[in-house]
Amino acid sequence: MRTAEIRRRWLDFFGKNDHQLCDSVPLVSSDPSILFTIAGMVPFIPYIVGTEKAPWPRAASVQKCIRTNDIDEVGKTTRHGTFFQMCGNFSFGDYFKEGASRYAWDLLTGSLDDGKYGLDGDKLWVTIWEHDDEARRIWLNDIGLDPAHLQELPREEIFWHTGQPGPAGPCAEIHLDRGPEYGPEGGPEADTKGDRYLEIWNLVFDEFLRGPGTGNDYELIGDLDAKCIDTGLGLERLAFVLQGKDNMYEIDEVFPVIAAAQEMSGKTYTLGTTTANPDDVRMRIVADHVRSALMLINDGVRPGNDGRGYVLRRLVRRAVRSMRLLGVTDPVLPTLLPVSQAAMAPSYPDLVENWDVIQQVAYAEEESFRRTLSAGTTILDQAVSRAKERGDDQRGVVSGEDAFTLHDTYGFPIDLTIEMAHESGVEVDEAAFRSLMEEQRTRARTDALEKKRGHVDTHVYHDLADKVGGAVTFLGYTDAECTA
Numbered sequence: 001m002r003t004a005e006i007r008r009r010w011l012d013f014f015g016k017n018d019h020q021l022c023d024s025v026p027l028v029s030s031d032p033s034i035l036f037t038i039a040g041m042v043p044f045i046p047y048i049v050g051t052e053k054a055p056w057p058r059a060a061s062v063q064k065c066i067r068t069n070d071i072d073e074v075g076k077t078t079r080h081g082t083f084f085q086m087c088g089n090f091s092f093g094d095y096f097k098e099g100a101s102r103y104a105w106d107l108l109t110g111s112l113d114d115g116k117y118g119l120d121g122d123k124l125w126v127t128i129w130e131h132d133d134e135a136r137r138i139w140l141n142d143i144g145l146d147p148a149h150l151q152e153l154p155r156e157e158i159f160w161h162t163g164q165p166g167p168a169g170p171c172a173e174i175h176l177d178r179g180p181e182y183g184p185e186g187g188p189e190a191d192t193k194g195d196r197y198l199e200i201w202n203l204v205f206d207e208f209l210r211g212p213g214t215g216n217d218y219e220l221i222g223d224l225d226a227k228c229i230d231t232g233l234g235l236e237r238l239a240f241v242l243q244g245k246d247n248m249y250e251i252d253e254v255f256p257v258i259a260a261a262q263e264m265s266g267k268t269y270t271l272g273t274t275t276a277n278p279d280d281v282r283m284r285i286v287a288d289h290v291r292s293a294l295m296l297i298n299d300g301v302r303p304g305n306d307g308r309g310y311v312l313r314r315l316v317r318r319a320v321r322s323m324r325l326l327g328v329t330d331p332v333l334p335t336l337l338p339v340s341q342a343a344m345a346p347s348y349p350d351l352v353e354n355w356d357v358i359q360q361v362a363y364a365e366e367e368s369f370r371r372t373l374s375a376g377t378t379i380l381d382q383a384v385s386r387a388k389e390r391g392d393d394q395r396g397v398v399s400g401e402d403a404f405t406l407h408d409t410y411g412f413p414i415d416l417t418i419e420m421a422h423e424s425g426v427e428v429d430e431a432a433f434r435s436l437m438e439e440q441r442t443r444a445r446t447d448a449l450e451k452k453r454g455h456v457d458t459h460v461y462h463d464l465a466d467k468v469g470g471a472v473t474f475l476g477y478t479d480a481e482c483t484a
């Protein structure tokens with residue numbers, strides 16, 4: 001079943017069950033405190049925390065998400081993408097635990113001919129909070145889950161809250177047993193890597209009010225008047241299961257980029273999620289990162305040196321470098337990006353409308369990175385050789401000065417230096433690098449202050465006047481700027 005069909009069935013099912021169907025909001029959240037949309041519930045937060053009244057009692061969506069905290073897992077687990085789509089259904093004071101659990105079971109195990117997903121209920125496992133008697137009753141008595149497949153967890157492992165006083169509640173997580181070839185028996189509780197018991201759907205039952213406190217140190221101080229349901233199912237995870245693949249990088253929306261990377265590099269990809277051959281991991285990283293970059297640029301993100309722009313820059317750079325490690329030194333995005341666009345466009349037609357701009361931004365970023373690499377790689381190689389030859393206790397460590405030069409003169413961000421150094425088997429003296437950076441910042445601050453006090457450099461204003469073809473009045477610094 002194609003991913004687009006799984007998404008269609010989701011919306012169909014919840015539409016038929018009276019949910020308002022909502023479009024995905026952009027990856028860039030309107031809330032500046034959140035870098036990216038990380039879950040389906042993000043646009044519904046005001047309704048869930050109760051600061052706004054929901055316009056409908058129930059809603060459903062398939063939300064584009066970016067999770068940068070999963071970047072190191074990409075290509076190594078079966079199930080982590082930096083970009084993925086979260087299918088969600090939500091109730092704002094309407095149905096609660098029983099409704100949400102029944103919907104989930106029905107949609108997952110209902111027959112394919114009825115527009116559902118046709119999973120074998122005997123392979124599903126559910127984890128709940130150890131004190132959630134209501135959930136236990138629903139899963140065992142109402143739904144008829146095998147008691148051996150219900151596992152109970154302490155609050156630290158299965159509770160949702162925002163980290164602040166406000167709504168909180170237990171979850172029920174639904175996992176699929178992929179079989180003995182993926183690990184020992186014992187259910188999701190024992191499977192710390194999540195290889196055999198794949199987490200596919202998280203149901204959050206938002207029913208309590210939590211008090212102040214940090215981490216897991218807080219108390220539940222009451223019940224919510226309007227209990228809410230917030231669920232998230234990983235579209236790519238369900239897709240790889242239904243497509244009979246081993247991981248999310250091999251589904252119809254992602255794998256074509258791996259196929260193109262194989263062709264470009266002349267290397268063969270091994271299906272499955274072994275990490276034994278680093279080339280396989282690299283191809284999975286390439287496919288993931290190219291898709292994430294595509295979707296981020298489409299949503300208006302532009303490469304930059306901090307915040308969202310830096311995440312995009314890092315994704316492009318990792319994709320390009322992974323291809324270099326596969327032996328491809330020519331530009332790669334002009335080949336790979338169109339492949340990813342073609343795979344995603346059926347679900348995101350705006351990728352076609354915005355295609356010219358997307359290409360320009362992506363290819364310019366690769367070009368600029370190619371220039372950075374060609375300027376700095378020799379210097380890095382020399383620094384690595386020096387690190388390996390050192391006779392002191394810093395043997396095998398690239399010095400802070402070298403990392404600083406690479407940053408300051410060649411535009412190598414520190415994480416690039418660290419990543420490339422690791423590939424050559426050496427570490428980087430990050431602490432020394434950071435203190436050199438701090439010294440430089442202090443120097444820059446002092447210089448700027450000197451300039452403001454005395455010799456104000458007005459050449460930029462003259463340049464600007466030349467460009468706009470007229471006089472630009474230099475009003476000088478305001479007091480506020482001078483004392484800043």
Ligand code: ATP
Nearest residue numbers: 067070079080081084199200201202232233234237
């Ligand atoms: P995991 O434990 O596997 O990292 P999670 O508990 O962090 O998943 P949730 O925050 O509960 O995930 O998100 C809801 C659902 O979204 C998950 O059950 C999963 O199906 C999907 N999901 C979460 N993170 C990713 C990701 N990085 N790539 C693909 N799907 C994801």
Ligand code: MG
Nearest residue numbers: 067069070080
């Ligand atoms: Mg996670």
Ligand code: MG
Nearest residue numbers: 173194199202
């Ligand atoms: Mg989890």
Ligand code: MG
Nearest residue numbers: 173199201202
């Ligand atoms: Mg979860």
